[in-house]
Amino acid sequence: MTKQAKILNIVQYIVLIILTIISVFPFFWMIVAATNPSVEVTKGTLTFGSYFTENLKTLLSSDLQFINAFKNSLFIAVITTTLAMIVSSAAGYAFEVYKNKTRDKVFNFVLLSMMVPFAALMVPLFRLFSNFNKVPVLENIGLNTNGSVIIIAIATAFLIFFFRQNTRTFPKDLIEAARIDGLGEFEIFARIYMPTMKSTYAAAVVVTFMTSWNNYLWPLIALQSPEKRTLPLILSAMGSSYTPDYGMMMTAVVISTLPTALLFFFMQKQFVAGMTGSVKG
Amino acid sequence: MRVKKFLAITLASTMLMSVAACGSTDDNKNSASATDENSITIWAWDEAFNIKAAQEAKDIYLETNPDAEINIVTMAQDDIVAKLNTSLSSSSYDGLPNIVLIEDYKSQGYLTSYEDEFAELSDIMNQDDFASYKTAVNQINGKVYGIPFDSGVTATFYRTDLIEQAGYTTEDMKNLTWEKYIEIGKAVKEKTGKDLCTLDPSDIGQIRMMMQSAGAWYTDADGKVSISNNQALKDAIKIYKDMVDSGCVKQISDWDQFVGALNNGEVASVVTGCWIAPSIKMADDQSGKWAVAEFPKMAANEDSVNASSIGGAGWYVLKNVGNTELAKDFLKNTFASNIELMNSLADSITLVSTLNAASEGENYSKANEFFGGQELFSDLAKWTSEVPSVNYGLNTYAIEDLMTEAVQAIVGGADVDSTLTEYQAQIEAAIGA
Structure with missing residues (x-):
């Protein structure tokens, strides 16, 4: 290695180390804060304290029903992710594989819905869902049900677009071959397409799960009773206070971050592969 | 993140206002969330303050009305605003509370936009019992809609x-x-x-x-x-x-x-x-x-x-949700008049009440050791009565x-x-x- 290359190397590492510290620091601070009483947090203490169990106790004994909210969030996120994978990937697949005249027009229309901010849809949706409550069967997705939060997240323009883009790299010959071998269209999708596109699914799972986990605005207005609330709503409720208990809040945040962090760590490799769009056929 | 949330809520509220203007006659009025006639729900923010106050009030009220069921829900203030706006502007009362805490700076805005949604409270409280600067904000067109709560003196x-x-x-x-x-x-x-x-x-x-x-x-x-x-x-x-x-x-x-x-x-x-x-x-x-x-x-x-003064809030009753009488009776016996409650809250949450008579409570004349033996509350109560009234506008x-x-x-x-x-x-x- 020449001297110049060495220096370059060192500089690169220094820059990377600084960037790493910047990205990791908030997490470090969050964990430190969870182990300290509120007053130490506001003082800016950066060493681990021994107050974690106390914070945990305050959190669990507060009537915000944290455990319950955690369960709700998990239930909604898991069901949403599962359904979204089936529905959105099927849509993305169909848009790419089946050719017909109006296909691109319909697809543009789907994309267009990405441009409408959710806040603009909020009131119409709210009124629609409040009417569902009066209809048998549909009442399961009416206001104040887990269904209301799940149903609007399972077919999103982003996911359909994402699957369609990735389907482009899916070798069409496989489909032809399968058809000749006598597989039905659904079986081709389920038995050939799905296993081949694993990494795409992995990326979509991570994105969908996180979006659902962090979803705030719609659950806020759709979920009415306190026992239905999800984690972001509980965290938000803790925040507005004259004398917030930062220790307890940070404990809650640490616990809320765990599922998404774990999911991401486990699927990191596939996530990156899926995002860059490579298919190992 | 905050900015994004704020933008979303602002945009939404604007939309809502325009929807409200269309005048909706939804038929699900009074499909009251409180199915039980003896139950009311209260929304407020701040677990260490407003919620504790509501809980103490609940305990006091239950002593004389053991059949009543009172649910207290903690929610961020911004969340309360977003939910009230969505529900009121679409006249959908499912899941709305009977009693809600509204910040003084925001109350005129609500009363102007949704006067018909709030219950008049003139019959359960006397405006003269409260600090004058608080009673300038809880009324509109000469009608009183809110019970003043904490002093932001x-x-x-x-x-x-x-x-x-x-x-x-x-x-x-x-x-x-x-x-x-x-x-x-x-x-x-x-x-x-x-x-x-x-x-x-x-x-x-x-x-x-x-x-x-x-x-x-x-x-x-x-x-x-x-x-x-x-x-x-x-x-x-x-x-x-x-x-x-x-x-x-x-x-x-x-x-x-x-x-x-x-x-x-x-x-x-x-x-x-x-x-x-x-x-x-x-x-x-x-x-x-x-x-x-x-x-x-x-x-x-x-x-x-x-x-x-800075900050401070009041309790309001949503009249189209149902059980209005119970909600009013609850406020009448607690925040609108109960000096004992105010006295005990002074101790438990350092509440400076805007109820004038509260300053007679014994906790108000207690010397506070943290503040060098000063009679903190009697001073704060005195200054509360001197705060000039202003119109906070919308x-x-x-x-x-x-x-x-x-x-x-x-x-x-x-x-x-x-x-x-x-x-x-x-x-x-x-x-x-």
């Missing part, structure tokens, strides 16, 4: 030890003016190296307090935007600029740092609402070193008095967003008169006045 909380090191005594803190306050601050900085107080450039609550101490607001008595010809506002901005220029204030950027500076002993004082007391008290090691003086007045402004926060920019420009050296004239026009355009 302001005071100067200061460290006696640091003030003494700077060569001043508690006597000097009496009848305080902002000019004197800054003078003391410079001495404190020189002798102890500590700053006088914190200042958050993105939060001009200090200017709001100064204005109210002179009986003025961003809006005049009729609710019209009053910026360019507002002498109190000009005086307040001048003092604000003087403070920044004095070099004895510590700049901060959020609530966390604000409380941290107090707990760390980095600043010698804080001028703000009485609700800061519990946060100050968190630092056990500073016990006995704090004292409380009146809010400083503006020497240059004749109308300015040694009392003002858009305090919207105006303040723009005013924050204006103040920053002026602090940066821009001309006061021309800046305020420019912003008067901008604000009028923004809120469609």
Whole structure:
């Protein structure tokens, strides 16, 4: 290695180390804060304290029903992710594989819905869902049900677009071959397409799960009773206070971050592969 | 993230207002969430304060009405606003509470947009029982809709030890003016190296307090935007600029740092609402070193008095949700009249009640050790009764967003008169006045 290359190397590492510290620091601070009483947090203490169990106790004994909210969030996120994978990937697949005249027009229309901010849809949706409550069967997705939060997240323009883009790299010959071998269209999708596109699914799972986990605005207005609330709503409720208990809040945040962090760590490799769009056929 | 949330909510609210204007006659009125006739729900924010108050009120009420079922729900204030706006504008009452806490700055906005949604409370409370500045905001068209709750009375909380090191005594803190306050601050900085107080450039609550101490607001008595010809506002901005220029204030950027500076002993004082007391008290090691003086007045402004307010809220009843009578009866027997409740809340959550008679409670005359044996509550209660009444108008926060920019420009050296004239026009355009 020449001297110049060495220096370059060192500089690169220094820059990377600084960037790493910047990205990791908030997490470090969050964990430190969870182990300290509120007053130490506001003082800016950066060493681990021994107050974690106390914070945990305050959190669990507060009537915000944290455990319950955690369960709700998990239930909604898991069901949403599962359904979204089936529905959105099927849509993305169909848009790419089946050719017909109006296909691109319909697809543009789907994309267009990405441009409408959710806040603009909020009131119409709210009124629609409040009417569902009066209809048998549909009442399961009416206001104040887990269904209301799940149903609007399972077919999103982003996911359909994402699957369609990735389907482009899916070798069409496989489909032809399968058809000749006598597989039905659904079986081709389920038995050939799905296993081949694993990494795409992995990326979509991570994105969908996180979006659902962090979803705030719609659950806020759709979920009415306190026992239905999800984690972001509980965290938000803790925040507005004259004398917030930062220790307890940070404990809650640490616990809320765990599922998404774990999911991401486990699927990191596939996530990156899926995002860059490579298919190992 | 906050900005995004805020934008979303603002946009949504605008949409909602327009939907509301269409006038919806939804047929699911009174499909009341409270299926049980004996149950009511209360929404409020702040677990350590409003929620605890509601819980104590509930306990008291249940003693005489054991059949009643009272559900108390903690929710962020912004969340309450978003949910109320969505539901009220689509006339959908599913899941709405019977009683809701609304901040004073926002109450006129609600009453103007949704007067029909709130129950009139004149029959369960007497306006004269409450501090006069609170009863200016809970009514519209001569009808009372809210029970005043906490006082946001302001005071100067200061460290006696640091003030003494700077060569001043508690006597000097009496009848305080902002000019004197800054003078003391410079001495404190020189002798102890500590700053006088914190200042958050993105939060001009200090200017709001100064204005109210002179009986003025961003809006005049009729609710019209009053910026360019507002002498109190000009005086307040001048003092604000003087403070920044004095070099004895510590700049901060959020609530966390604000409380941290107090707990760390980095600043010698804080001028703000009485609700800061519990946060100050968190630092056990500073016990006995704090004292409380009146809010400083503006020497240059004749109308300015040694009392003002920041924050504070009131309880409102949503009448189309159902069980209105029970909700009213609950408020009547608790927040509208119960002195014992107020007395006990003074102790448990350091509530300074706006119910005048509350100052007779025994906890109000108790000496507070943390504050050097001072009778904290009787002082705060006395100042509460002196707060000038102002009309908060409909858009305090919207105006303040723009005013924050204006103040920053002026602090940066821009001309006061021309800046305020420019912003008067901008604000009028923004809120469609």
